[in-house]
Amino acid sequence: MKTPFVTKEKLEEIIKEVPTPFHIYDEKGLRANAEAVKKAFSWNKGYREYFAVKALPNPSILKILQEYGCGSDCSSFTELVMAKAVGNTGDMVMYSSNDTPDEEYVFANNMEAIINLDDLTMVECFEKAVGKFPKTMSCRFNPGGVFEVSNGIMDNPGDAKYGMTADQLKEAFRIMKSKGVEHFGIHSFLVSNCLTNDYYPMLAKTLFKLAVEVSQEVGCHIAFINLSGGVGIPYKPEDKGNDIIAIGEGVRKAYEEILVPAGMDDVAIYTEMGRFMTGPYGGLVTTAIHEKHIMKEYIGVDACACNLMRPAMYGSYHHITVMGKEDAPCTEKYDITGSLCENNDKFAIDRMLPKIDMGDILFIHDTGAHGFAMGYNYNGKLRSAEVLLHEDGTWEVIRRAEKPQDYFATFDSLPIYDELIKNM
Ligand SMILES: *Cc1c(COP(=O)(O)O)cnc(C)c1O
Numbered sequence: 118m119k120t121p122f123v124t125k126e127k128l129e130e131i132i133k134e135v136p137t138p139f140h141i142y143d144e145k146g147l148r149a150n151a152e153a154v155k156k157a158f159s160w161n162k163g164y165r166e167y168f169a170v171k172a173l174p175n176p177s178i179l180k181i182l183q184e185y186g187c188g189s190d191c192s193s194f195t196e197l198v199m200a201k202a203v204g205n206t207g208d209m210v211m212y213s214s215n216d217t218p219d220e221e222y223v224f225a226n227n228m229e230a231i232i233n234l235d236d237l238t239m240v241e242c243f244e245k246a247v248g249k250f251p252k253t254m255s256c257r258f259n260p261g262g263v264f265e266v267s268n269g270i271m272d273n274p275g276d277a278k279y280g281m282t283a284d285q286l287k288e289a290f291r292i293m294k295s296k297g298v299e300h301f302g303i304h305s306f307l308v309s310n311c312l313t314n315d316y317y318p319m320l321a322k323t324l325f326k327l328a329v330e331v332s333q334e335v336g337c338h339i340a341f342i343n344l345s346g347g348v349g350i351p352y353k354p355e356d357k358g359n360d361i362i363a364i365g366e367g368v369r370k371a372y373e374e375i376l377v378p379a380g381m382d383d384v385a386i387y388t389e390m391g392r393f394m395t396g397p398y399g400g401l402v403t404t405a406i407h408e409k410h411i412m413k414e415y416i417g418v419d420a421c422a423c424n425l426m427r428p429a430m431y432g433s434y435h436h437i438t439v440m441g442k443e444d445a446p447c448t449e450k451y452d453i454t455g456s457l458c459e460n461n462d463k464f465a466i467d468r469m470l471p472k473i474d475m476g477d478i479l480f481i482h483d484t485g486a487h488g489f490a491m492g493y494n495y496n497g498k499l500r501s502a503e504v505l506l507h508e509d510g511t512w513e514v515i516r517r518a519e520k521p522q523d524y525f526a527t528f529d530s531l532p533i534y535d536e537l538i539k540n541m
Pocket of ligand 1: 346347
């Protein structure tokens with residue numbers, strides 16, 4: 118059974134000041150998980166988690182994670198600015214992007230971020246844009262083919278736009294070494310939302326072997342291996358969550374089997390988890406405002422896909438709790454919809470739930486990663502507020518909801534919003 122991290126009473130208290138819909142985050146859960154991640158990799162001296170900012174781009178969240186040693190993994194200019202805003206610069210920032218604009222290389226390099234090149238052609242692009250290589254550079258590897266772990270085929274890197282082949286990576290290292298780069302990193306991201314403790318250890322083995330080969334063939338110092346993101350979370354009640362301690366141990370075993378005998382026992386392990394760091398510690402809070410009985414039973418809520426795109430985009434499952442009816446039998450079959458002019462604007466389809474009454478508060482689980490972050494403004498919808506629930510039960514708005522003023526602010530040809538709505 119999945120239970121919300123917040124009570125109905127607490128939500129009612131918050132809703133008095135912050136109307137639904139909004140995302141709420143659980144500071145206690147976030148902290149406990151960040152602590153566990155730190156512990157799982159504490160065997161590795163240089164270990165660092167670079168939180169994938171795109172998963173939950175909010176300075177308050179980045180600051181909490183910073184307390185556990187986490188840096189920022191950025192892939193755009195504004196993400197770099199946000200990292201800088203919370204004091205993450207230098208080697209606390211990983212800049213992992215593809216199809217990268219020149220100006221962003223310049224900005225990332227000025228921040229002294231670690232730069233991870235997506236392609237061999239980017240070596241020249243980077244040099245042209247920046248002029249000179251820093252002492253440390255990283256490259257993203259794509260092994261091609263399909264990536265299999267113990268419970269089957271996980272994903273198809275052969276179809277992915279990211280990364281370079283092993284030969285290209287070696288060539289990139291050779292060129293950069295000849296231009297003064299002294300320390301190298303290897304990065305790879307092969308699967309998303311992987312629910313097995315084997316993924317990181319398997320990926321680590323692949324990358325460690327490659328690192329030994331590259332260090333011997335190119336004669337360069339491999340300073341870190343970046344396992345990137347992809348560690349999954351249990352969205353469905355029946356899913357079994359990952360055990361980060363077991364994952365850390367699995368990576369340690371591979372390290373001792375492959376890197377240590379090759380004399381490469383100074384290699385730092387980096388991760389760039391997003392979903393695993395924040396996903397379960399967020400929820401979307403929304404109110405049932407309409408019901409409709411046609412060929413199917415519909416419940417209309419005040420949130421829509423603009424607040425949480427995953428179900429519409431990937432058909433993703435997000436568990437829903439009707440607050441106060443946790444123990445009521447799930448006797449009704451509903452589609453839970455938003456108000457967008459898009460038929461895929463549904464948080465759930467044919468979901469068995471307790472009977473929902475108008476005004477009921479629905480808690481949509483696991484929106485702490487790629488939730489608010491993937492929001493958009495279709496149909497003129499405005500982004501919601503984000504609320505942080507502190508450990509002591511107090512709470513704080515860590516991002517206010519967008520206002521119509523924000524929406525109209527980018528139309529330079531229009532009068533200001535207050536003029537527009539005069540006499541409306
Ligand atoms: C999206 C992304 C991540 C984080 O992925 P999760 O699946 O959320 O862990 C890490 N690194 C890069 C380069 C990414 O694009």
